[in-house]
Amino acid sequence: xxxxxxxxxxxxxxxxxxxxxxxxxxxxxxxxxxxxxxxxxxxxxxxxxxxxxxxxxxxxxxxxxxxxxxxxxxxxxxxxxxxxxxxxxxxxxxxxxxxxxxxxxxxxxxxxxxxxxxxxxxxxxxxxxxxxxxxxxxxxxxxxxxxxxxxxxxxxxxxxxxxxxxxxxxxxxxxxxxxxxxxxxxxxxxxxxxxxxxxxxxxxxxxxxxxxxxxxxxxxxxxxxxxxxxxxxxxxxxxxxxxxxxxxxxxxxxxxxxxxxxxxxxxxxxxxxxxxxxxxxxxxxxxxxxxxxxxxxxxxxxxx
Numbered sequence: 016x017x018x019x020x021x022x023x024x025x026x027x028x029x030x031x032x033x034x035x036x037x038x039x040x041x042x043x044x045x046x047x048x049x050x051x052x053x054x055x056x057x058x059x060x061x062x063x064x065x066x067x068x069x070x071x072x073x074x075x076x077x078x079x080x081x082x083x084x085x086x087x088x089x090x091x092x093x094x095x096x097x098x099x100x101x102x103x104x105x106x107x108x109x110x111x112x113x114x115x116x117x118x119x120x121x122x123x124x125x126x127x128x129x130x131x132x133x134x135x136x137x138x139x140x141x142x143x144x145x146x147x148x149x150x151x152x153x154x155x156x157x158x159x160x161x162x163x164x165x166x167x168x169x170x171x172x173x174x175x176x177x178x179x180x181x182x183x184x185x186x187x188x189x190x191x192x193x194x195x196x197x198x199x200x201x202x203x204x205x206x207x208x209x210x211x212x213x214x215x216x217x218x219x220x221x222x223x224x225x226x227x228x229x230x231x232x233x234x235x236x237x238x239x240x241x242x243x244x245x246x247x248x249x250x251x252x253x254x255x256x257x258x259x260x261x262x263x264x265x266x267x268x269x270x271x272x273x274x275x276x277x278x279x280x281x282x283x284x285x286x287x288x289x290x291x292x293x294x295x296x297x298x299x300x301x302x303x304x305x306x307x308x309x310x311x312x313x314x315x316x317x318x319x
């Protein structure tokens with residue numbers, strides 16, 4: 016519900032309840048063509064309820080919003096996550112925006128209880144819920160048909176759920192060198208994005224560059240296995256530091272009759288990035304399409 020309290024003040028209220036039951040769970044093993052039942056997943060129940068409230072205020076050039084969500088999960092107890100946003104309109108063409116927020120995600124029954132080791136991945140009943148905090152600031156401006164936006168942000172990740180390879184004990188049973196779900200250590204990232212866009216009647220051009228730097232707080236060492244050397248892994252190891260994108264689209268009337276021709280080109284460049292054991296050089300990709308449209312009929316040729 017959305018309740019207007021005054022001309023400048025409003026209140027939003029909401030709620031959600033989710034009830035999950037894993038009634039019966041079967042696994043198909045392709046190597047033996049066998050179907051087996053995962054008894055650890057059968058008749059598992061997880062429920063979660065949440066209440067949401069957000070207060071909004073709008074006065075002159077300033078708009079504010081403050082919201083919070085209270086969650087109760089049957090397996091992970093209570094959590095309170097909040098968010099705040101502020102938008103200040105300098106004039107018709109310039110504005111500033113600031114946002115900060117938190118998130119909470121409880122593990123799914125699959126992540127908690129699945130048991131089919133060593134074929135796939137082993138659930139971990141000892142998992143903790145994921146929590147994330149984010150802060151972001153943006154400046155937006157425009158000149159006639161040209162739009163620009165600059166954004167900087169910071170993110171903090173706690174207890175991110177991921178797969179891990181190693182020795183694991185569950186329900187008193189020891190498993191050697193298996194994949195299982197585990198919580199990562201705390202890590203963070205900071206970044207910036209710049210976007211420029213020009214839009215006319217049938218023409219649109221854009222370019223954007225993004226930068227991200229992630230910490231190695233969740234770094235883990237993967238032991239040598241299968242003839243591969245030991246290596247260190249962490250989430251942002253596989254993310255390019257810089258990404259540059261540019262594109263254009265154009266439409267034009269058919270000079271020989273009815274209908275319209277159109278085309279677009281998008282190109283993306285990625286800076287060098289790491290794999291588990293090596294380093295990839297810079298990469299680039301492009302998408303090109305051209306077509307013809309007449310009423311409901313459209314024909315497109317695309318190249319990637």
